[in-house]
Amino acid sequence: MWRQTPRRVVILNEMVHSARDIDLSGRPHRPSSMHFLTGDSIGPWEGNTLVVDPTNFPTEGTHIRVRLATSPPTTRWKAG
Numbered sequence: 001m002w003r004q005t006p007r008r009v010v011i012l013n014e015m016v017h018s019a020r021d022i023d024l025s026g027r028p029h030r031p032s033s034m035h036f037l038t039g040d041s042i043g044p045w046e047g048n049t050l051v052v053d054p055t056n057f058p059t060e061g062t063h064i065r066v067r068l069a070t071s072p073p074t075t076r077w078k079a080g
Helices: none
Strands: 002-005 008-013 018-023 040-042 049-055 066-069
Touching: 018 049
Parallel strands: 018 040
Antiparallel strands: 002 008, 008 018, 040 049, 049 066
């Protein structure tokens, strides 16, 4: 399940009852000394794809980039 406001998207994960909070405001990553279970996620929209850039995981050196495309491709998550 997900929820979106104009400044963030929150994706809820039932498996471990965690949430990934993705900041859409354009801010830089938090300092590398701050660690989060699901990382410090920021991400812009690229068309109908949310490009999530999470860093600052508890495991040092972990940095992945995730692309989440909406379905159908012509529909974009928009704040009401």
